[in-house]
Amino acid sequence: MIELVSRDRCVSCDICVKVCPTQVFDPGLDGVPVIARQEDCQTCFMCEAYCPADALYVAPDADHPVQVEESALIAAGKLGKYRASLGWGTGRVSTAQQDDSYRILALSERLAPKKAAAASHPSAPA
Amino acid sequence: MPPPSAFDASPAPRPGNEADALQLDADVLVLGGGPAGTWAAISAAAGGARVILADKGWCGASGATAPSGTGVWYVPPQPELREEARASRESLGGFLSERLWMDRVLDRTYANMAQIAEWGYPFPVDEEGKQARRSLQGPEYMRLMRRQVIAAGVRILDHSPALELLSDDHGVAGAAGIERRSGRRWRVKANAVVIATGGCAFLSKALGCDVLTGDGGLMAAEVGADFSGMEFSNAYGISPAFASVTKTAFYRYATFYHGDGRVLEGAGSAKGRSIIARTLLSEPVFAQLDQAHEGLRESLRKSQPNFFLPFDKAGIDPLTQRFPVTMRLEGTVRGTGGIRLANAECATGVPGLYAAGDAATRELICGGFTGGGSHNAAWAMSSGYWAGGGAAAHARSLGASAATRTPKGAGRAALRSAGGERTLDHHAVVKAVQDEVFPYDRNLFRSTAKLNDSLGRLDQVWQQVQDHPADTVRDLVRGREAAAMTATARWMYTTARERRETRGMHKHEDFHDQDPSQRRRLVTSGIDVISVRAESGSGPVQAPAQLAGAAP
Numbered sequence: 001m002i003e004l005v006s007r008d009r010c011v012s013c014d015i016c017v018k019v020c021p022t023q024v025f026d027p028g029l030d031g032v033p034v035i036a037r038q039e040d041c042q043t044c045f046m047c048e049a050y051c052p053a054d055a056l057y058v059a060p061d062a063d064h065p066v067q068v069e070e071s072a073l074i075a076a077g078k079l080g081k082y083r084a085s086l087g088w089g090t091g092r093v094s095t096a097q098q099d100d101s102y103r104i105l106a107l108s109e110r111l112a113p114k115k116a117a118a119a120s121h122p123s124a125p126a
Numbered sequence: 127m128p129p130p131s132a133f134d135a136s137p138a139p140r141p142g143n144e145a146d147a148l149q150l151d152a153d154v155l156v157l158g159g160g161p162a163g164t165w166a167a168i169s170a171a172a173g174g175a176r177v178i179l180a181d182k183g184w185c186g187a188s189g190a191t192a193p194s195g196t197g198v199w200y201v202p203p204q205p206e207l208r209e210e211a212r213a214s215r216e217s218l219g220g221f222l223s224e225r226l227w228m229d230r231v232l233d234r235t236y237a238n239m240a241q242i243a244e245w246g247y248p249f250p251v252d253e254e255g256k257q258a259r260r261s262l263q264g265p266e267y268m269r270l271m272r273r274q275v276i277a278a279g280v281r282i283l284d285h286s287p288a289l290e291l292l293s294d295d296h297g298v299a300g301a302a303g304i305e306r307r308s309g310r311r312w313r314v315k316a317n318a319v320v321i322a323t324g325g326c327a328f329l330s331k332a333l334g335c336d337v338l339t340g341d342g343g344l345m346a347a348e349v350g351a352d353f354s355g356m357e358f359s360n361a362y363g364i365s366p367a368f369a370s371v372t373k374t375a376f377y378r379y380a381t382f383y384h385g386d387g388r389v390l391e392g393a394g395s396a397k398g399r400s401i402i403a404r405t406l407l408s409e410p411v412f413a414q415l416d417q418a419h420e421g422l423r424e425s426l427r428k429s430q431p432n433f434f435l436p437f438d439k440a441g442i443d444p445l446t447q448r449f450p451v452t453m454r455l456e457g458t459v460r461g462t463g464g465i466r467l468a469n470a471e472c473a474t475g476v477p478g479l480y481a482a483g484d485a486a487t488r489e490l491i492c493g494g495f496t497g498g499g500s501h502n503a504a505w506a507m508s509s510g511y512w513a514g515g516g517a518a519a520h521a522r523s524l525g526a527s528a529a530t531r532t533p534k535g536a537g538r539a540a541l542r543s544a545g546g547e548r549t550l551d552h553h554a555v556v557k558a559v560q561d562e563v564f565p566y567d568r569n570l571f572r573s574t575a576k577l578n579d580s581l582g583r584l585d586q587v588w589q590q591v592q593d594h595p596a597d598t599v600r601d602l603v604r605g606r607e608a609a610a611m612t613a614t615a616r617w618m619y620t621t622a623r624e625r626r627e628t629r630g631m632h633k634h635e636d637f638h639d640q641d642p643s644q645r646r647r648l649v650t651s652g653i654d655v656i657s658v659r660a661e662s663g664s665g666p667v668q669a670p671a672q673l674a675g676a677a678p
Contacts, residue, residue: 003238018184018284019184019186019187020184020187021182021183021184021187021188021189021334021452021484022183022184022336022337023183023285023306023307026241026503027409032149040336042189042331042333042334042335042337042370043331043333043369043370044192044193044333044334045193045432045435046187046192046265047195049193049265049293050187058545059439060368060435060436060437060439061368061369061438062331062368062369062370063331063368078438078439081439082431082432082435082437085431085434085435086263086266086587088265093248094251094263094264094266095263095428095431096247096248096250096263096266096267097248097249097250097251098250098428099195099249099250099258099261099263099428099429100250100424100426100428100429100595101195101197101258101260101430102250102252102260102261103425103429104260104422104425104426104429105260105261106389107198107422108378109293
């Protein structure tokens with residue numbers, strides 16, 4: 001669940017308020033968005049992907065809030081990691097073009113030959 | 127503490143109080159902004175329609191696809207490849223799919239993926255220098271789709287859940303809902319509506335699925351639409367026990383373990399999922415992706431950044447370390463049941479109402495077993511494309527603008543009280559429904575006794591959602607979601623009770639085998655009183671003449 005809006009990093013663009021599909025954030029009076037409905041967070045990480053300042057941290061725990069320490073997260077390089085892995089942000093290139101799914105699919109098809117197809121001919125008993 | 131937003135605190139205007147509502151009209155209104163909804167909106171606009179798209183969340187981030195990554199059922203038009211693709215899932219699906227529909231979806235998907243490439247999606251390039259179009263990265267795909275929807279001239283209403291359809295003597299005529307942040311009601315009159323609100327995952331926190339609460343199904347049922355395949359609604363995705371990322375496909379490389387390190391024999395992500403579920407009933411289960419050989423590991427990471435995200439954050443290497451797993455209900459999102467389709471344009475049989483994506487039945491291509499994300503992705507872009515085109519044509523055929531119509535709201539449960547004093551407690555309703563549909567030994571392993579038992583309680587829950595809707599915007603939306611989940615659960619179990627066999631994903635403890643005499647789809651109707659009938663003939667949805675004439 002969402003655990004952190006970094007006051008140091010936030011640029012008050014309110015993009016997280018806008019893109020969150022479950023309305024977890026409210027605009028803050030001082031410009032820094034507030035986590036207003038943490039229990040509605042579905043841990044989809046979309047806010048992290050869209051945050052241009054890498055100011056957000058969504059903990060991996062989907063069911064329970066956890067304590068996080070901003071300095072520790074920064075030291076571990078955990079802020080902005082998802083956005084980087086998508087290749088989103090100025091100067092980056094979308095990693096969609098490195099998507100290796102086709103290789104994985106081809107490999108799994110070679111490993112599992114056409115057994116399934118043969119067994120499922122329409123004339124097979126229903 | 128910040129001041130509470132309107133969403134939490136402001137009284138929700140009652141239905142019918144439309145003085146302050148945002149009043150709009152369009153030719154086509156699309157409900158839902160995931161893959162199916164965005165394709166529908168673009169297709170309707172291409173058909174010359176004025177289109178509005180309303181999403182409960184934010185079109186581009188909302189739904190199961192955006193935070194994920196998905197394979198696509200993309201098969202080049204070579205006869206032997208197509209034959210293999212059609213045949214590969216027929217047996218798993220219990221022979222309830224239709225080859226005509228598979229062909230149409232394969233053709234449409236092939237064309238739509240070319241369109242996506244033309245729009246600039248950065249497909250990877252294979253060894254032969256050709257684009258590999260067999261998968262889509264969710265965030266990139268849906269960001270692109272939002273841009274294309276806007277470029278097509280479609281007006282988007284974000285954070286604007288629809289609460290009910292509008293209808294008059296000519297059929298469906300739009301929808302009404304609420305803008306969550308401001309609390310402002312909206313009311314869009316339209317000559318055709320496409321329901322693309324996704325399936326129902328019962329707030330299980332499966333990745334991206336908490337906006338998928340079956341709302342469109344309830345709205346469609348309230349104007350008389352039928353459902354098909356609602357017994358095939360018990361898909362569970364494997365995820366780390368602590369996390370939301372239900373990416374079951376990668377668990378094909380997993381070995382599953384007991385807590386003491388012994389291998390859990392027979393467990394697997396495909397056929398062996400039942401063993402995992404049965405074991406989870408009494409003890410934790412652990413997994414490690416230790417079957418992924420060295421050459422594959424980097425490919426896994428590159429193909430699904432989101433899969434590794436919770437592990438990286440938790441400091442676990444899933445390839446070399448064991449981690450606890452769970453199975454989260456994906457319900458009808460990964461099931462195949464949904465709104466029944468009446469023809470090749472994805473019309474529902476209710477004039478002016480169309481359905482696409484996971485809101486609609488996917489039995490036509492998958493039968494009774496999920497084809498996985500790849501089939502759903504192909505279905506979403508194909509059915510969305512057809513539904514949008516069909517809706518635009520319908521709107522055109524009516525001639526007069528929807529602005530001249532005077533429709534009424536068709537919503538009932540959790541919107542308009544049936545009387546009495548009590549206020550709806552949506553938390554209690556959601557919990558009660560989850561208690562019936564989450565447990566593996568109820569929903570995954572079914573029996574007549576357990577289904578009767580659950581339905582008895584769900585009938586009582588259905589009475590609860592007739593209470594007065596609560597006063598705030600948030601509670602109103604949540605109450606309506608709770609009603610939709612209750613209705614979905616009742617359709618699921620009522621239909622499951624009528625399939626007295628094991629077929630597709632429907633596993634029946636009283637009837638372990640597939641029964642050849644029950645090889646037909648089941649059609650479910652009604653809300654307060656639910657009825658189930660066998661679809662007559664082998665394929666009434668085929669409408670062969672229409673299919674032959676329709677563009678692929």
